Amino acid sequence: xxxxxxxxxxxxxxxxxxxxxxxxxxxxxxxxxxxxxxxxxxxxxxxxxxxxxxxxxxxxxxxxxxxxxxxxxxxxxxxxxxxxxxxxxxxxxxxxxxxxxxxxxxxxxxxxxxxxxxxxxxxxxxxxxxxxxxxxxxxxxxxxxxxxxxxxxxxxxxxxxxxxxxxxxxxxxxxxxxxxxxxxxxxxxxxxxxxxxxxxxxxxxxxxxxxxxxxxxxxxxxxxxxxxxxxxxxxxxxxx
Numbered sequence: 124x125x126x127x128x129x130x131x132x133x134x135x136x137x138x139x140x141x142x143x144x145x146x147x148x149x150x151x152x153x154x155x156x157x158x159x160x161x162x163x164x165x166x167x168x169x170x171x172x173x174x175x176x177x178x179x180x181x182x183x184x185x186x187x188x189x190x191x192x193x194x195x196x197x198x199x200x201x202x203x204x205x206x207x208x209x210x211x212x213x214x215x216x217x218x219x220x221x222x223x224x225x226x227x228x229x230x231x232x233x234x235x236x237x238x239x240x241x242x243x244x245x246x247x248x249x250x251x252x253x254x255x256x257x258x259x260x261x262x263x264x265x266x267x268x269x270x271x272x273x274x275x276x277x278x279x280x281x282x283x284x285x286x287x288x289x290x291x292x293x294x295x296x297x298x299x300x301x302x303x304x305x306x307x308x309x310x311x312x313x314x315x316x317x318x319x320x321x322x323x324x325x326x327x328x329x330x331x332x333x334x335x336x337x338x339x340x341x342x343x344x345x346x347x348x349x350x351x352x353x354x355x356x357x358x359x360x361x362x363x
Contacts, residue, residue, distance in 0.1 A: 196340035203292035230270035
């Protein structure tokens with residue numbers, strides 16, 4: 124079996140991989156790529172705009188049973204680092220916007236959707252879905268801040284070659300699993316990792332700085348008054 128499969132169009136590469144896995148076992152690292160998703164989605168059901176044949180839309184299957192459920196954010200960290208470190212070869216100012224969006228300056232370049240199936244206190248299977256804006260010239264949805272590599276660099280990229288670079292980088296970090304280095308490199312890669320910035324929570328705006336990200340993915344902020352608060356995903360938003 125080839126470890127990478129291309130399909131011209133599907134509802135979503137994550138959904139397709141889950142469907143394939145119900146029919147047969149797939150090797151770790153098996154990847155599905157498509158040119159267009161009819162039901163592409165982001166975190167918590169957000170949609171993902173992608174012009175057909177212009178961008179990278181792919182999903183990778185992993186079996187991270189050595190990662191405890193209470194440390195599953197480690198997988199999100201290493202995936203986002205694998206993408207960020209690959210894109211560093213193409214442009215400056217690439218960062219990871221907590222929890223795992225990939226940003227260039229204040230614009231969103233890539234989204235990640237990780238779906239897990241659990242068995243006891245272990246992660247049995249993870250499907251890592253990646254949507255990266257590569258050769259799209261303009262965006263027409265109401266998404267506030269998308270950007271593509273073409274818009275950043277002025278150059279079209281070979282999508283297949285770029286996908287394999289990202290895939291191999293993620294698998295390398297995953298195989299080596301240097302936990303402390305992943306935590307450290309993720310902290311260094313964070314968008315707005317220094318300085319005071321505006322956030323919103325419970326419909327209130329406040330100014331704060333990032334202190335740390337806990338192993339469970341919780342973001343710790345310190346307000347201008349010195350109060351420290353922890354937030355899980357969707358409990359706080361960056362004001363971009």
